Amino acid sequence: MIGTHLKKFKHLTELCLADNKLGRLGVKEIMEALVGSNIVKLDLSRNNIGRKGCKLISPALKLLKHLEEFNIAYNSINKEGVIPIMEALSELRIKTLNVR
Secondary structure: OHHHHHOOOOOOOEEEOOOOOOHHHHHHHHHHHHOOOOOOEEEOOOOOOHHHHHHHHHHHHOOOOOOOEEEOOOOOOOHHHHHHHHHHHOOOOOOEEEOO
């Protein structure tokens, strides 16, 4: 539902949804809604995404062509979760990345 509303904000460049306990499916919906957007800074920290969630969001993540700062810290992400995120971001011009 939040994804539908996000699509209306065409000129949004920064989005902080930290500490919302969105879970992997909620974050997946948000990421899909942001595809093709002008998002430069995105904070999804503390949302219970987990390693499976990282795999779900990585396809949409690589389509955020303007993204420069990405925070996905404190989401119980291990090595298996970080790898798809890093692969998706490798094609972008990321300046700041937080995956604690």
